Amino acid sequence: MTSATARPRTPDPSVPPRLIATDLDGTLLRDDKSVSERTIAALAAAETAGIEVFFVTGRPARWMNVVADHVHGHGLAICANGAAVVDLHGGPGAHRFTKVRGLAAPNALEVVELLRAAAPGTSFAVDRTGGVHHEPEYPPLRMDPAGSVAPAEKLLMADAACAEEPILKLLAHHPEMAPDAFLALAREAAGGRAEITRSSPTALLEISAPGVTKAGTLALCCAERGISPDEVVAFGDMPNDVEMLSWAGVSYAMGNAHPDVIAAASGRTVANNEDGVAVVIERILADRLSVEAG
Known part of the structure; x- marks a missing residue:
């Protein structure tokens, strides 16, 4: 499902929420990448009230x-746009993968060839479970030094040094194209061979295996818990959140959200820097207390 076809579900006010699914950057996190004290308190209060919280990023x-x-309770997070479920209880550097929905190297190679032809100047990175590897032209990542630097075709070879590590995402960057134009062009060029989305303000695309989205992996996690879409409240701000917001029974676009996200969500909250996720959680919990009080 692409952002062009996603539509919000009609919320059922009679169904109380059992799970909150929230994006991080531009949504739960403030622009300085911090989690405010108000948000920390709201997340803890939700878990205390029996509402599970999943970070979906x-x-x-x-x-x-x-x-x-x-993280509370289960300690799980959905990472890499649904390509991995990770147990965060191990602490920094000890996160454990509990589910991996990887991108096959032949699929990634085919997408590389198609995007090189459709958008000359595109450079690529390969994000694996053990780290990121990128081409010489790819913009260096401040938070994530490359494990190796080589042409994408070499990074994706069966005998590459990192080949035993599953591919979570292929990343594609263009130095000149407008972000949404690059996304539309790439989706047309790939023709369904992969899931292509974006979350960066730059022309940086995130490419996953066919069928792998935040929504798909969240649906799997919810099914394991006996939680229906109607019992999920979701939050997001960028195109990689569209499917999740359309799938959830209740969903909120942040005040700073992309237009496609606003169209896909069933509601809207204030911006990430104004603690928009916490504002809604507080309201949910207040409404629950009101109902319980009769």
């Missing part, structure tokens, strides 16, 4: 330390 597991102290 495009981030790799190795970037999850920012919220590792704020």
Whole structure:
């Protein structure tokens, strides 16, 4: 499902929420990448009230330390746009993968060839469970030094040094194209061979295996818990959140959200820097107390 076709579900006010699914960057986190005290308190209060909280992010597991102290109960997070489920209880550097939905190297190679032809100047990175590897032209990552630097075709070879590590995402960067134009072009060029989305303000695309999205992996985690979509409240701000917001029974676009996200969500809250997730959680808990009080 692409952002062009996703539509919000109609909320059922008679169904109380059992799970909160929230994106991180631009959503739960403030722009300085911090979690506010108000948000920390709201997350803890939700868990105390019996509402599970899942962090559902495009981030790799190795970037999850920012919220590792704020997981409760199950301790699980959905990372890499649904390509991995990670247990954060191990602490920094000890996160354990409990589910991996990887991108096959032949699929990744085919997408590389198609995007090189459709958008000359595109450079690539390969994000694996053990780290990121990228081409010489790819913008260096401040938070994530490359494990190796080589052409994508070499990084994806069966005999590459990192080949035994599953591929979570292929990343594609273009130095000149507008982000949404690059996304539309890539989706057309790939023709369904992969899931392509974006969460960066730059022309940086995130490419996963066919069928792998935040929504798909969240649905699997919810099914394991006997939780229906109607019992989920979701939050997001960028195109990689669209499917999840459309799937959840109740969903909120942040005040700073991309237009496609606003169209896909059933509601809207204030911006991430104004603690928009906490504002809604507080309201949910207040409504629950009101109902219980009769």
